[in-house]
Amino acid sequence: MQMQQLCNRRILLGISGGIAAYKSAELVRELKKAGADVRVIMTDGAREFITPLTMQALSGNPVHYALLDPEAEAGMGHIELAKWADLLLIAPASANLIARLSQGMGNDLLTTVCLATDAPLCIAPAMNQAMWRDPVTQANMKRLQDAHKDNLTVIGPDAGEQACGDVGPGRMMEPALIAEAVANKFESGALAGVSVVITAGPTREAIDPVRYITNHSSGKMGYALAEAARDAGARVTLISGPVTLDAPDRIKVVRVNSAMDMLQAAESELEHCEIFIASAAVADYRPAEVADQKVKKSADEMSIQLVKNPDIVATVAAHTPHPFTVGFAAETQDVEHYARGKLARKNLDMIVANDVSRSDIGFNSDNNAVNVYWPEGQCQFDVMNKQILARELIGLVADHFRPD
Known part of the structure; x- marks a missing residue:
């Protein structure tokens, strides 16, 4: 699928900590191939799984992870990024991040941008199957969906074999399917992709x-x-x-x-x-x-x-x-x-x-x-x-x- 709706769109990709972070590199490639401009925010946990240098090379833009950025205008990097985005995509979204978002926390750059932006939010959960099934995680997901109503799209999770060897729901959806779901959030213009x-x-x-x-x-x-x-x-x-x-x-x-x-x-x-x-x-x-x-x-x-x-x-x-x-x-x-x-x-x-x-x-x-x-x-x-x-x-x- 060409996903022409993504042409000229500004996608802010948030990456939280989890083994599925390695898939975020391919996700950036899919978004860029469709014509989107991609910027990346990484949590401290995400940087343990994949390097900012990798994401910078693939996106063509500096990677952001500091809440107070001295290089941003007035040090307010979270506000600049929040205004820049046409859509905020978090993939993977860990159980920890979902919990913090459901409580309205702003204790790092990614959660602060989520609070500051008016852009539509898409999240692709990724965690162990037991963590996904846990009643607290499900309650956090419901609270998050109720708070954002029509402004939130949950993509996945998929079911299958996980890195730990378990089998069940919790796998992050494949990058191509996530990119397609993001593209569907935008209307296709008369000259889309031309x-x-x-x-x-x-x-x-x-x-x-x-x-x-x-x-x-x-x-x-x-x-x-x-x-x-x-x-x-x-x-x-x-x-x-x-x-x-x-x-x-x-x-x-x-x-x-x-x-x-x-x-x-x-x-x-x-x-x-x-x-x-x-x-x-x-x-x-x-x-x-x-x-x-x-x-x-x-x-x-x-x-x-x-x-x-x-x-x-x-x-x-x-x-x-x-x-x-x-x-x-x-x-x-x-x-x-x-x-x-x-x-x-x-x-x-x-x-x-x-x-x-x-x-x-x-x-x-x-x-x-x-x-x-x-x-x-x-x-x-x-x-x-x-x-x-x-x-x-x-x-x-x-x-x-x-x-x-």
């Missing part, structure tokens, strides 16, 4: 070390599209020209300057790209020669020979296999005529066109209005905030990418 590459912003074509040719693109539309695609469950790579916008959360950002840089970055992503959205305002031409030193002012007139830049979106659309390719057309007249011409000429699946001659929309504005064309039809979006428009456009792209 690899989307988006270009945004202007390009800068150097004249000399201090001068360049560029345009008025702010990158706002492309960045809004990247966030909307992420929220729809996609794995997003944003290839950004020079802008003043902050990098969006949970999105891979590749910074470029020139059109040639952007083309190279786009081609490097094509192997896994399923949808390509070319919203960047790429310079059509660049100086034929770039001076090594600053060009000094001398004559009253100066001419610069320009050469044509490669057409990035057409290059991508011609690639085999062909990603679903969406172009943008910024026009000042005859918008539909020029947009449909580009749609056919560049072999695009869809094109988004707007009239940049209007002062109330387009470059540097927070609002936009566009017409969208595809071979069999078209639709129009009137003036709206670019964040809202981006969600509408991503929904339209998703409908055409997955017509079923």
